[in-house]
Amino acid sequence: MKALLAFLEERTGLVSTLRRLLDEPPRLSALAQVLVALFTLQFATGVAMSLHYAPTATDAWGSVWFIQHRLPLGQLIRSLHHWGTSAIVVAMGLHLLLTALAGRYRRPNEVAWWLSVGALFLVLGAAMTGNPLPWDQDGYWGARVESGIMAGMPVVGPILERLFLGGNDLGNLTLTRFYALHAIVLPAALAGIGAVQWILAGRNRRVFSRDPLPLALGGAALVVGVLVALSLAAPAPLGAPAEPASSYQATPAWYFLPLNQLLAIVPPSLSLLATAVIPGAAVLFLLALPFLDRGPAPAQVWTPRLPWIGGMGACTAGLLGLLALGLRHEAVDEALLASQADAAEDAARAALIAADGLPPEGAAAMLARDPLTRGKRIFRQQCAACHLVGGEGTDEPNGPDLAGYLSAPWLLALIEHPRDPRFFGSTEIDEMDPYAEEDPAQVALVVEFLRGLRAHPGVEPDDLPAALQAGREAWDDLGCESCHEIAPGVEGAAPNLAGYGSDRWLRAFLRAPDSDLFYGASNEMPSYEPHELSDEEVEAVIAWLRRLETLPLAPPPAQVAAHAPTDPT
Amino acid sequence: MSTAPDPKRRKLLIVFGAGAAALAGAPVGAGLLAPVRATTVREGEEFVDVGGVDEILEDHPLRVTIRADREDAWTTFRNVELGSAWILKGKDGSVRAFSSACPHLGCSVDFVEKRDCFECPCHDAAFAKGGEKISGPAPRGLDQLPCRVEAGRVLVRFARVAS
Numbered sequence: 001m002k003a004l005l006a007f008l009e010e011r012t013g014l015v016s017t018l019r020r021l022l023d024e025p026p027r028l029s030a031l032a033q034v035l036v037a038l039f040t041l042q043f044a045t046g047v048a049m050s051l052h053y054a055p056t057a058t059d060a061w062g063s064v065w066f067i068q069h070r071l072p073l074g075q076l077i078r079s080l081h082h083w084g085t086s087a088i089v090v091a092m093g094l095h096l097l098l099t100a101l102a103g104r105y106r107r108p109n110e111v112a113w114w115l116s117v118g119a120l121f122l123v124l125g126a127a128m129t130g131n132p133l134p135w136d137q138d139g140y141w142g143a144r145v146e147s148g149i150m151a152g153m154p155v156v157g158p159i160l161e162r163l164f165l166g167g168n169d170l171g172n173l174t175l176t177r178f179y180a181l182h183a184i185v186l187p188a189a190l191a192g193i194g195a196v197q198w199i200l201a202g203r204n205r206r207v208f209s210r211d212p213l214p215l216a217l218g219g220a221a222l223v224v225g226v227l228v229a230l231s232l233a234a235p236a237p238l239g240a241p242a243e244p245a246s247s248y249q250a251t252p253a254w255y256f257l258p259l260n261q262l263l264a265i266v267p268p269s270l271s272l273l274a275t276a277v278i279p280g281a282a283v284l285f286l287l288a289l290p291f292l293d294r295g296p297a298p299a300q301v302w303t304p305r306l307p308w309i310g311g312m313g314a315c316t317a318g319l320l321g322l323l324a325l326g327l328r329h330e331a332v333d334e335a336l337l338a339s340q341a342d343a344a345e346d347a348a349r350a351a352l353i354a355a356d357g358l359p360p361e362g363a364a365a366m367l368a369r370d371p372l373t374r375g376k377r378i379f380r381q382q383c384a385a386c387h388l389v390g391g392e393g394t395d396e397p398n399g400p401d402l403a404g405y406l407s408a409p410w411l412l413a414l415i416e417h418p419r420d421p422r423f424f425g426s427t428e429i430d431e432m433d434p435y436a437e438e439d440p441a442q443v444a445l446v447v448e449f450l451r452g453l454r455a456h457p458g459v460e461p462d463d464l465p466a467a468l469q470a471g472r473e474a475w476d477d478l479g480c481e482s483c484h485e486i487a488p489g490v491e492g493a494a495p496n497l498a499g500y501g502s503d504r505w506l507r508a509f510l511r512a513p514d515s516d517l518f519y520g521a522s523n524e525m526p527s528y529e530p531h532e533l534s535d536e537e538v539e540a541v542i543a544w545l546r547r548l549e550t551l552p553l554a555p556p557p558a559q560v561a562a563h564a565p566t567d568p569t
Numbered sequence: 570m571s572t573a574p575d576p577k578r579r580k581l582l583i584v585f586g587a588g589a590a591a592l593a594g595a596p597v598g599a600g601l602l603a604p605v606r607a608t609t610v611r612e613g614e615e616f617v618d619v620g621g622v623d624e625i626l627e628d629h630p631l632r633v634t635i636r637a638d639r640e641d642a643w644t645t646f647r648n649v650e651l652g653s654a655w656i657l658k659g660k661d662g663s664v665r666a667f668s669s670a671c672p673h674l675g676c677s678v679d680f681v682e683k684r685d686c687f688e689c690p691c692h693d694a695a696f697a698k699g700g701e702k703i704s705g706p707a708p709r710g711l712d713q714l715p716c717r718v719e720a721g722r723v724l725v726r727f728a729r730v731a732s
């Protein structure tokens with residue numbers, strides 16, 4: 001060991017250099033030491049992910065899913081990288097603020113100050129190019145919005161947009177570009193700034209803030225520990241794969257929220273104010289500070305620097321105020337919350353089906369082919385215009401609420417109260433009498449019978465298994481058979497219920513609810529013929545109906561009225 | 570600017586530095602070493618139908634393409650060409666399958682009618698019709714693949730036999 005060290009020392013002088021560095025007084029503030037630790041963590045976790053990441057529009061989501069669900073420690077690694085970004089933004093913001101308050105941007109520290117401001121923007125650039133890399137809904141639509149903002153810049157807008165996207169639209173080349181910037185160019189630039197700052201901190205010791213070593217090292221260890229805990233408690237989210245055809249409201253990361261909120265509060269005709277003028281003025285102010293506020297450094301906090309401290313304070317207060325506004329908006333915007341709940345459902349479904357492998361066409365194709373997801377979309381477009389689900393949806397319901405559709409509680413409630421607004425109350429159909437007054441045991445048998453029919457499409461009533469015969473007696477006793485036929489293909493006054501609830505029954509019903517086998521002349525529902533819904537699409541809708549079956553029923557109308565605010569008139 | 574050497578301080582810095590290096594090394598190591606135990610590609614785990622046993626001439630090797638599903642990390646390719654195999658039906662009607670990969674360095678062997686043997690184009694390894702090594706650098710004969718005949722169909726389980 002000694003010989004090796006002596007060899008190294010003689011050839012390179014590294015050993016004595018290291019000794020000198022170990023013995024010299026601290027160069028860094030605790031905050032700077034925390035930043036060094038955070039950047040190291042970002043680098044390490046970034047390398048681990050780059051070994052598994054594929055920057056293409058078809059594969060990006062799948063590879064991030066792989067990192068999250070297949071790579072040992074992958075979820076922790078990605079979560080550390082995710083939360084690390086937030087921590088770096090906070091630490092850099094604090095660093096800038098403390099440096100400014102202490103007037104440490106003054107001569108001879110101007111260059112260090114500019115580098116600090118520049119580093120913050122490189123970090124934001126790294127976040128901007130990093131967040132779309134999973135190519136999930138938030139990433140994709142976030143990049144889409146950002147490219148729109150760039151396109152709106154005067155004169156250089158169109159060129160800027162192309163340079164940002166790596167072409168004329170988001171795609172493979174956007175991801176390769178973002179990846180190269182995020183993983184190579186920006187980290188290299190940040191490392192360069194870090195090295196220069198380190199040298200400057202050694203040279204201009206008098207004006208650099210320093211903390212005792214144990215505080216600096218302890219602070220760094222503490223922050224990393226908090227990040228690990230946070231990552232374990234709240235893993236980084238992976239949304240559903242990007243769907244360019246969907247309408248999705250992206251929510252920016254919190255550190256971009258102030259700008260987003262600024263854009264939301266200025267009138268559209270003045271949007272340049274939010275995207276360029278105000279942020280540009282703030283940045284210019286920061287860069288010009290060393291020239292505006294001259295004098296020896298470090299400086300007293302208050303006198304005579306009130307205007308400059310005030311300016312910094314205004315910038316900070318503005319940012320925090322906009323952030324608070326933005327967060328509040330996100331917390332109360334019901335449309336946004338609903339879309340986020342929906343997106344979370346898609347994301348969970350995508351993560352589940354990805355375990356079977358993505359098709360070579362990529363993650364979006366995987367989700368588009370998933371019957372359940374597809375069924376949900378078709379249901380939205382076609383069925384939700386009339387059918388409520390759990391009391392949610394259209395303002396003009398016309399047909400049964402389909403939460404719990406075909407489940408035992410749903411059938412029971414339907415039989416007892418067919419004219420309830422949750423069933424046929426919203427339609428013209430009122431031929432069926434309520435059975436709420438009948439013997440509950442008989443009604444329960446009928447419900448069981450109807451549920452049993454599902455397994456026997458195309459079976460003549462007399463051929464039904466013995467287990468269903470008791471239910472069939474109740475069915476006859478209650479007089480159901482006088483309107484509803486249960487023999488396959490026989491028309492009656494009300495829908496034929498042979499094989500009720502089976503795929504076959506649902507298929508036939510969706511194709512032609514106006515058939516005399518179903519509602520005939522009293523039908524109000526559109527017929528979904530093959531040119532409107534393909535066979536696959538009908539199967540997808542059925543898959544979604546099966547999902548709705550698992551939902552609890554909408555509360556009965558009386559309860560709704562009890563919860564509704566009373567009308568003062 | 571050096572102050573007097575302080576062994577406690579040095580030790581603190583070295584311990585902290587080593588800790589930080591270990592912590593930073595953990596995710597990199599996890600990423601780098603993950604492939605040691607993971608199966609990242611799965612293919613041809615099932616027997617694949619490569620044709621009817623009657624379509625094969627006796628004593629005359631037939632090259633067949635193996636098509637099956639291939640799972641590659643996060644992507645599943647359905648029914649893609651995985652590679653090829655040589656099927657040999659003996660005069661007694663028994664059927665054997667050989668990997669077309671030369672056991673030397675994995676090049677694809679051809680059957681040369683003229684000399685009635687398999688030859689590898691890369692380094693001139695030669696194999697008899699029954700797979701036995703005749704000459705050249707190959708360490709052994711052609712690798713046999715699991716193969717059986719069911720209801721008149723030849724079923725082969727593909728394997729990428731590495732040299």
